[in-house]
Amino acid sequence: MTVAIRRALGICIIGAGVSIASGVFANSADEIRIGQTLPYSGPLSGFGVIGRAQEAYFNKLNAEGGINGRKIKFISLDDAYSPPKTVEQTRKLVEQDEVLMMFGTLGTATNNAVHRYLNGKKIPQLFVLSGATKWADPKAFPWTMPGMAAYESEGVVYAKHILKTKPDAKIAVLAQNDDLGKDYVAGFKRGLGDKAAKMIVSEVTYETSSPTISSQLAALKASGANVLFGAVVGKFSSQMIKGVAEIGWKPNLMFVPTSASSITFLEPAGLDNATGLITSSYQKDINDEQWAKDDDVKAYFAFMKEHLPTADARNTNYATGFLNAHLITHILKACGNDISRENILRQATSMKDVRLPLLLTGVSVSTSKDDYLSFQQLRLRRFNGKNWEGFGELLDDQ
Structure with a gap:
């Protein structure tokens, strides 16, 4: 060798x-x-x-x-x-x-x-x-x-709130054109049940590659809707909140997913514009005064x-x-x-x-080996101009 x-x-x-x-x-x-x-x-x-x-x-x-x-x-x-x-x-x-x-x-x-x-x-x-x-x-x-x-679970919870508080709502839906948006809308419609077809008066989507969603917001406003459900994330959360204010549209209720509720996305839109916004969560909001003394x-x-x-x-x-x-x-x-x-x-x-x-x-x-969903209970939250405040009871998607 x-x-x-x-x-x-x-x-x-x-x-x-x-x-x-x-x-x-x-x-x-x-x-x-x-x-x-x-x-x-x-x-x-x-x-x-x-x-x-x-x-x-x-x-x-x-x-x-x-x-x-x-x-x-x-x-x-x-x-x-x-x-x-x-x-x-x-x-x-x-x-x-x-x-x-x-x-x-x-x-x-x-x-x-x-x-x-x-x-x-x-x-x-x-x-x-x-x-x-x-x-x-x-x-x-x-x-x-x-x-x-699950996005579908969130969608169901928002629909339940609308049916309870504004059963005569005219709803506009803005959704990201991907699995995220489709899941949210599927859950939302499931929550509305047989009333979905009548209550949803306009439904539009946007691509994640789109620079803005201005035209979609204009079309939704023109529908006469007084409730807006936005299955949006990232910069599109800011654009939706700010855009609705800029065109003078004032829906009675406006929803965004939990994933769009971070102050990081609200600040670019203007916190005043986000006042009244509704989302949900399964965890305590660290900025909510009701939890200030919580262990x-x-x-x-x-x-x-x-x-x-x-x-x-x-x-x-x-x-x-x-x-x-x-x-x-x-x-x-x-x-x-x-x-x-x-x-x-x-x-x-x-x-x-x-x-x-x-x-x-x-x-x-x-x-369990047949059920992988870790978090299935949610509570609604409303933005008061400074932070999120929880309200109502725990809800699930059933």
Whole structure:
């Protein structure tokens, strides 16, 4: 055997040893690797703080000894809310960083881009930050679970409120032309039941690539509608709120999804223009005065002050990250010493009446192998010009 061949074989053996060691270390008794992609740049970069809150929470856990003696290695990468970038970053996390699971990736289109890939590799795609119904399909995609209320459930809740408070409403519907918009509208119409055809007087859509929605708003106003339901997100939330005010339209009721309720999207539209806006939630609003002395809310602000002292703790996206970090922590603690992907999925799909910090009173998380929906109860909220105020009782989509 020549020296060159021996050297080449030596290099291969060393390289293989590093690869094997890396694979063992990723799932060792010392570490749990969690992967995530979020829009830290691009049009939805405001949601990036969700990951910052989670990173801070995992760092806190690590300082306290980790979970069942293991430290969390949380790797959250920027996908700019671009599906091709999500694919690139997810493959890196899985194939190079060897993460045990994906957690809390945001967006319908972005998660859809890696849906089959992750299920094909049997890698948990847990608590997706999108309310599309497709994430709760245990038969076709058993490794994927949603991490927020279903869009259809929200739509039903808004319809119930209209039927109760304004049964003679003339409703205009503005929806994003994708799975998100279709799910919201489907739930909304289901909630209206056989009255939907008569009550909805105008229904238009927009593309996510559209620069503005001015023409759609003008058409909806011209219909004579006095209630507006907008299945909108991101910049289109701001455009809808501001646009309605600019054309002098004053619907008696105006709704936006929970995902469009962040102050990040209300401020560009003008908080005065957003006054009276209605949305829903399953968690306590950290800025609502009724929760100012609540133990969960005080614990959240204490956490932010200690671990993210320069952040705007009143940004509700941080609170979302805080709550969901507790959710995945509950799963990992329940796994005990078995942190296999199979056991992680088993624990995630067998939760029963789990209470988490910041959940509304009466709301808990229950799942089963046949029901992947984590959050199914909602309470309506109304914007008062400064913050959101909860009202009414807990509602569900039944």
